[in-house]
Amino acid sequence: MSGLQSPPMTRAFNGRHLAMAAAVLALIAVPYAIPEGYYVNIASQILLYAIFAMGLNVLVGYAGLVSLGHAGLFGIAAYVVAYLLAAGHSHTVAILAALVISLVSTAGFAALSLRASGISFIMITLALGEIIWGVAYRWISLTNGDNGISVATRPAPFGFSLSSATGFYYATLIVFLLAMAAVAIFVRSPLGAALCGTRDQPRRMNALGYHVWMIRFCAFMFSGLLTAVAGVLFVYYTEFISPQALALTASAEGLLMVISGGAGTLLGPVFGAALVVIVKNVVSAYVTRWNFMLGAIFVAIVVFMPEGFVPGAVRLARAAWRKRGRSRPAIAIAESRPCTEHMNVEREP
């Protein structure tokens, strides 16, 4: 920990800040760089799915709990917004109600599924997600069944219209940056460290005085909040919601985003979301069998970078750097493993 004050670490941190600023500027410049509305919409989609994946990553990566039911939580938020707007309520009411109802549902999900861990946890979340899907599909008087519910207008917070692709992109970007900051702060916090501890040694954490169940519950709620935020953005983005968005495939896709990008890393889920959205929307215009391509990319990632693309790329880049014969203090395992990036300290190679 004292290593934080040592000069090489400070330099690395400055470099990181610089990279962060550049990334934010690049994200702001997107609508100027690609003026076509279609591609700006794709960028919005990447960001909103990135929020979804970040939420899932809190559970999968940092808590070590794999959920296959998150599309259900995503869908609850989206459906509440659509339903309340159709019933004539204001955007503010619809959004707040969506977040509250999603959080209550998340608490229910957590209470039921945290009785287990490992495979049993996956199966319980899967079943819960399927129940939500079943309700959306079959409770036609409430959800309009397979026909879904349309949303007539997007909100205009502070007179700033979100009806254009660019307007919606910037709103999504702001929410995305807030979500990213929230996750980054959480991961470095004592509670975040405790969460990673419950992932690695739950028994020890219990003996050390931690309430393992409650820590996991908090993580589940945080995860559910981010998922609900993504769901609200989604329903305004597509201006329509149908059971398809809640299906098991949607949960699995979220999981693939997290794992392919790198579970337990900050940027992994963002990369994973970009990969899935781009292949689905852009590559599919040129390649009929885009599903096959997505599968091939996942296989390649799993074979060459089993820890996910972001930490894997960092590892490979470092290896290449070392091969060039440059001596440079390497950060021990750094980003390759969750929760350790800010705790491990420089050492000689």
Place this chain on the structure above:
Amino acid sequence: MSALVVNNLCKSFGGLRVTTNVCLDGAPGERRLIIGPNGAGKTTLFNLITGELTADAGWVKLFDRDITRLPTRKRAHLGMARTYQIITLFPQNTIAHNVTLALLGLSRLRWNPWAELVRQEHLAMQAREALRRVGLAQIADRPLSQTSYGERRRVEIAMALAQNPKVLLLDEPFAGLSIDERQEVRKLLLAIPRDVTIVMIEHDMDVALDFADRISLLHFGEVIVEGTRAEVVANPRTREVYLGE
């Protein structure tokens, strides 16, 4: 007032009785050694005392407070700390972070989701102090995955000591150590102040015997001999079950 009292504790796994009417009475500051052959139920007894297993019958008191039904985490807050025979640490983190987690476990800060953990100076200082006590301060920032087995044993002890326990349960602290490392760990345990009550499981009689005030010999889940070192060593049943004669 006794520091730790175990009364008629029983535990069965199906038809197998692993703990049968075990009684222990540890005075404050006492060094109690629990010996017994493999499968005698020593670690099970520890798990019952810490609450990681629930007893079928009997009770456990910590400073006159009945803790039999208390969850493990609450026992930690009451001053009970343990180490594990099978090393149970956080291999992806540094040594210092391992000890910090031990400190954080008893701190209200553990629920804080926004403060930056590495900036909590008081935790960092306490962690360093605990590591100094076990002689690991100079490698505090090393990832645990790059430490030796003997160093990990000492991290186990540092984590328990960092919590400032009143009752410390050591599960085979010498297991797997070389002769030199044993001597180091022995010195370290001897330096623990007398206000800490220590219950220790140990196989290695040579290192452990002179450490103990009283010894309990466990066999098939029962305490069959209890007394001072001389009494236990002289007892014919000890020779029978433990020394193999």
